[in-house]
Amino acid sequence: MGPVRWLQVAPKGARTSFVLATAEMGFTPGNLAATLLESTDLDADCAELAQAGIEVGGPADYPWGRQATFADPDGNTWVLAAPVSAGF
Numbered sequence: 001m002g003p004v005r006w007l008q009v010a011p012k013g014a015r016t017s018f019v020l021a022t023a024e025m026g027f028t029p030g031n032l033a034a035t036l037l038e039s040t041d042l043d044a045d046c047a048e049l050a051q052a053g054i055e056v057g058g059p060a061d062y063p064w065g066r067q068a069t070f071a072d073p074d075g076n077t078w079v080l081a082a083p084v085s086a087g088f
Contacts, residue, residue: 006064034069034077042066042082 010017019036039045046056046068058068059080066082 034079036067036079036081038083039080040083042068042080045080 007020008017009020042059046059049056049070054070056068056070059066059082060068065084068080070078070080072078
């Protein structure tokens with residue numbers, strides 16, 4: 001992904017992982033925090049959130065996959081992501 005380095009860490013078989021990334025694409029360390037949830041039907045989930053009155057950014061296609069973002073009432077940022085095949 002060009003100058004961006006991205007490392008996703010998880011034990012084998014885990015359904016939860018952590019992502020470590022470089023501060024590229026205009027991000028500065030510590031300014032971007034989000035919880036990522038995998039969605040099996042990203043478009044339908046985004047439509048359902050929007051129907052409930054939640055502002056949804058996306059979905060959009062990125063070099064690393066298809067994602068959408070939204071914030072909860074407390075201002076926490078969430079990312080919905082379509083599954084990415086192994087070896088992406």
